[in-house]
Amino acid sequence: MIEFVSKECIDTQKEYMKNVRLKNEGTKKTAVVVTYGCAQNETDSDKLYAMLFQMGYEKGDDEKNADLVIYNTCSVRENAEVKVYGKVGTLKAKKKKNPDMVIGVCGCLMQQPHASERIKKTFPFVDMVFGTHVIHEFPKMLHHVLTERERVFSVDSVDGVIAEGVPVVYDKWYKASIPIMYGCNNFCTYCVVPYTRGRERSRKSEDILKEIHTLCEKGLKEVTLLGQNVNSYGKDLQDDLDFPDLLSAICEIDQIQRVRFVTSHPKDLTDKLIAVMGNNKKICNSLHLPFQAGNNRVLKEMNRRYTREDYLTLVSKIRAAVPDIALTSDVIVGFPGETEEEFYDTLSLIREVRFDNLFTFIYSPRKDTKAALMEDPRTYEEKLKNFNELLEVQTEICREANEAYLNNTYEIIDEGLSKNNSEMRQGRTTTNKVINYKARADVKEGDFVTVKVTEVMSWSLVGVQEC
Numbered sequence: 001m002i003e004f005v006s007k008e009c010i011d012t013q014k015e016y017m018k019n020v021r022l023k024n025e026g027t028k029k030t031a032v033v034v035t036y037g038c039a040q041n042e043t044d045s046d047k048l049y050a051m052l053f054q055m056g057y058e059k060g061d062d063e064k065n066a067d068l069v070i071y072n073t074c075s076v077r078e079n080a081e082v083k084v085y086g087k088v089g090t091l092k093a094k095k096k097k098n099p100d101m102v103i104g105v106c107g108c109l110m111q112q113p114h115a116s117e118r119i120k121k122t123f124p125f126v127d128m129v130f131g132t133h134v135i136h137e138f139p140k141m142l143h144h145v146l147t148e149r150e151r152v153f154s155v156d157s158v159d160g161v162i163a164e165g166v167p168v169v170y171d172k173w174y175k176a177s178i179p180i181m182y183g184c185n186n187f188c189t190y191c192v193v194p195y196t197r198g199r200e201r202s203r204k205s206e207d208i209l210k211e212i213h214t215l216c217e218k219g220l221k222e223v224t225l226l227g228q229n230v231n232s233y234g235k236d237l238q239d240d241l242d243f244p245d246l247l248s249a250i251c252e253i254d255q256i257q258r259v260r261f262v263t264s265h266p267k268d269l270t271d272k273l274i275a276v277m278g279n280n281k282k283i284c285n286s287l288h289l290p291f292q293a294g295n296n297r298v299l300k301e302m303n304r305r306y307t308r309e310d311y312l313t314l315v316s317k318i319r320a321a322v323p324d325i326a327l328t329s330d331v332i333v334g335f336p337g338e339t340e341e342e343f344y345d346t347l348s349l350i351r352e353v354r355f356d357n358l359f360t361f362i363y364s365p366r367k368d369t370k371a372a373l374m375e376d377p378r379t380y381e382e383k384l385k386n387f388n389e390l391l392e393v394q395t396e397i398c399r400e401a402n403e404a405y406l407n408n409t410y411e412i413i414d415e416g417l418s419k420n421n422s423e424m425r426q427g428r429t430t431t432n433k434v435i436n437y438k439a440r441a442d443v444k445e446g447d448f449v450t451v452k453v454t455e456v457m458s459w460s461l462v463g464v465q466e467c
Helices: 007-022 039-054 077-087 092-097 112-124 132-148 203-217 241-253 271-279 294-300 308-321 340-353 380-403
Strands: 027-037 057-059 068-073 102-105 127-130 152-154 173-178 221-226 258-262 286-288 328-331 355-364 407-415 425-428 434-438 448-454 461-465
Touching: 007 039, 007 132, 039 057, 039 068, 039 102, 039 132, 039 173, 068 077, 077 102, 077 112, 102 132, 112 127, 112 328, 127 132, 127 241, 132 152, 152 258, 173 203, 203 241, 241 258, 241 434, 258 380, 271 308, 294 308, 294 340, 308 340, 328 340, 328 380, 340 380, 355 380, 380 448, 434 448
Parallel strands: 027 057, 027 068, 068 102, 102 127, 127 152, 173 221, 221 258, 286 328, 328 355, 434 461
Antiparallel strands: 407 425, 407 448, 425 434, 448 461
């Protein structure tokens, strides 16, 4: 059963925000939230920033010089965990010089007892440790730290809640990522998300649509719907929309011109959803559809609940409905027990599907998952060799896929200056391809711009604005 946080609870948090703001009045306080992990973590950080702004903090540039620092952590890979411990450790000297500095660690990693205990015991200068289920109570926790000068820990292992009415700040007025659900029920054997984010919980469609309408009043043009498995949206709600119907309802909003969504689990991607994607031009022709492995034995050990054949059939259906779709995916190399021959099954699937991009990982064991207990006879060096071979194949496929864009024109939404060249601007096609382009002087961020592709690279495109 979904637990919805009451309006009274949110109003109480607003009172805490007011009290902290009054405490900060007359001083300039800066805050930095450092985010690791997925888009869900990024939206949580957006909420933290919004609450901080309402409590009188300004966004700082450097965590080492800020009055308040929060590390919003990820638990998916071991190197992300190690990085957090290193980052927190660098603040020890700063905290010693400035005892009033507030340091917090939150997010998925803190929902794992071994990690939250390590922060608690090894880093006594950390003031707040809280998990994914209590973001909405951040004002109360901060108020306690500031007034009582006591450490706060809130990492209860629960299935989670849904809290509407929590403020959120968006970096871009013309596009926004909006969570439609939280948690996961799939329990893939390599993944900790069901343990850190809880079980699946869908927001009510009326709350999602209300949020989008409010943002449309500020100029929203593009929305990305977020969930660990968006295809499961609505299964836990009574008398509400399923995911295809939610997509259709959003597309009926006049101001919305582009709709994206991540992530989709192959076992739950229905013919109904494929039909909606094919029949509605507002839904971008790009789809992230993780396959993880191309061998059926490995897929079974991963608890993915589909076969290689199922996945290929699904891809055929999608491409029949949306012929110009760009497919991206996730793949794990070196899952425990994966043999050389089974790796080449994965490589052959990649060659057959020809993904526009892949997010590739060498298997990283995570505590409390079933895969962490499996025998794993292959060495890291063997896995790295396979990983590099996969990258070579995918890089070539990406380059060839991008060649199809050369000398063609595409409408993009300008996203500001290019990250790679300050003399150019950038935007994305509906297929989610980044185009760095030469623009006219009057182009503004958020404008729709027609761009001709003049050069192709493996991971991006280069173009010039059409007159």
